[in-house]
Each structure stands twice: as structure tokens, then as C-alpha cells.
Amino acid sequence: xxxxxxxxxxxxxxxxxxxxxxNETYAFSLATDALAWPMSGYSVVLMLEHxxxxxxxxxxxxxxxxxxxxxxxxxxxxxxKAWTRKVQAIAIYVDHHPAKAPAFHYGLGINGMQSExxxxxxxxxxxxxxxxxxxxxxxxxxxxxxxxxxxxxxxALGLPRALTEAxxxxxxxxxxxxxxxxxxxxxxxxxxxxx
Numbered sequence: 001x002x003x004x005x006x007x008x009x010x011x012x013x014x015x016x017x018x019x020x021x022x023n024e025t026y027a028f029s030l031a032t033d034a035l036a037w038p039m040s041g042y043s044v045v046l047m048l049e050h051x052x053x054x055x056x057x058x059x060x061x062x063x064x065x066x067x068x069x070x071x072x073x074x075x076x077x078x079x080x081k082a083w084t085r086k087v088q089a090i091a092i093y094v095d096h097h098p099a100k101a102p103a104f105h106y107g108l109g110i111n112g113m114q115s116e117x118x119x120x121x122x123x124x125x126x127x128x129x130x131x132x133x134x135x136x137x138x139x140x141x142x143x144x145x146x147x148x149x150x151x152x153x154x155x156a157l158g159l160p161r162a163l164t165e166a167x168x169x170x171x172x173x174x175x176x177x178x179x180x181x182x183x184x185x186x187x188x189x190x191x192x193x194x195x
Contacts, residue, residue: 025051031152031188033063041065041087045186055099059109061091077175082120085128085174089113093134103141105154109134113160119169126167130176132160142190152186 026048033043043063049056067085072078093109115128138154162176 027190029188029190031186033184033186035184036063036065039065039068045188055097057095059093064088075175075177081172083174084118086116087113093136103139105140106137109136117166117174122170124169126169128166128174128176129163130160131163132158134158148190150188150190156182158182
């Protein structure tokens with residue numbers, strides 16, 4: 001319920017902001033990352049495009065999710081140890097759209113993640129703080145020129161680095177992965193004012 005209320009507030013604030021800024025200077029977008037929702041999570045992405053930098057898009061995302069067991073088990077040190085990882089994070093990234101192919105984009109970003117780590121069969125909980133460099137690329141598609149609806153499938157290579165070490169649970173310590181691949185689709189709406 002709180003997630004829905006938060007999304008409604010962000011939507012209204014973004015819609016209000018889009019009507020108070022000159023539509024010849026800025027374009028605001030509001031999106032969500034579809035991958036987060038089936039992972040018991042949420043995602044809200046705010047995007048800004050400016051007329052002076054027409055090939056760049058600036059993004060801020062707040063998200064949370066529970067990592068699937070199969071993803072946790074990709075790190076050999078964590079495999080088959082019944083870990084659960086719940087993440088809350090903020091990401092900032094910049095995408096560049098080449099002038100000759102503006103639907104395509106590539107970019108860099110960084111996110112800060114706070115993870116709650118538990119393990120089946122144990123009552124303890126530990127926390128893990130991580131910074132992750134993201135290298136991304138994708139394609140933003142507007143199905144109709146009459147609306148601001150867009151789909152933005154992308155892939156990213158994440159290079160996470162633990163800022164703190166998780167405490168051991170049941171004689172084992174959760175280890176941060178060295179790399180992670182992300183493939184997902186952002187679904188969103190660009191408000192009037194496209195540069």
C-alpha cells in the first residue's frame with residue numbers, strides 16, 4: 001500500500017512539474033523498471049532531458065527488490081546456502097542517444113544499495129552496503145507519436161563493490177558478486193516538452 005501511495009505522489013509531482021516548466025526547454029519522464037515488481041519490489045525512475053543537451057538523458061531511480069535464489073547462487077561462495085537478500089537502492093545514471101540513431105542509448109551510472117541479508121534456518125540478520133558501477137545500453141521505443149508512452153529495454157553490466165562486510169550467519173558469510181548482468185524493460189511516460 002505504501003509503495004502505491006509513493007508512486008501516486010511521484011506521478012502527481014512529476015505531472016505538476018511538467019506543466020510549470022517551459023515545454024521548449026525540458027522534457028520530464030516517469031518510468032518504472034518492470035523487473036523489480038515480480039521480485040517483490042518496486043521501481044520509480046525520474047528522467048530529465050534538456051534542450052541544450054539534446055542527446056543526453058539524466059536519470060534518478062529508487063528501487064527495492066528481493067534477489068532470486070538463482071542469482072544469489074551465481075556467486076560460488078553463496079551457492080546453496082539458502083541466503084535471502086532484500087535490497088533498497090538509489091541509482092543515478094546518464095544515457096547518451098547518438099544523433100544519427102536517437103532511439104539507441106548507452107551510458108554509465110552508479111547505485112548505492114543497502115541489503116538486508118538473512119539465511120533460512122537462522123534468526124540472525126546482517127546488513128551489506130554496496131556501490132555498483134553500471135555500464136548500460138538499450139533502445140527507447142515510442143509506439144505512437146501521439147502519446148508519451150515508451151518502452152526502454154536495456155542490458156547493463158554491474159560491477160558491485162561491497163563497502164561493508166556482512167557478518168557471518170551460521171558459520172558462513174554472504175559475499176558480494178564481482179559482476180552482475182541485468183536485462184530488463186523500463187516502461188514510462190514522457191511528458192510534453194521533448195527537446
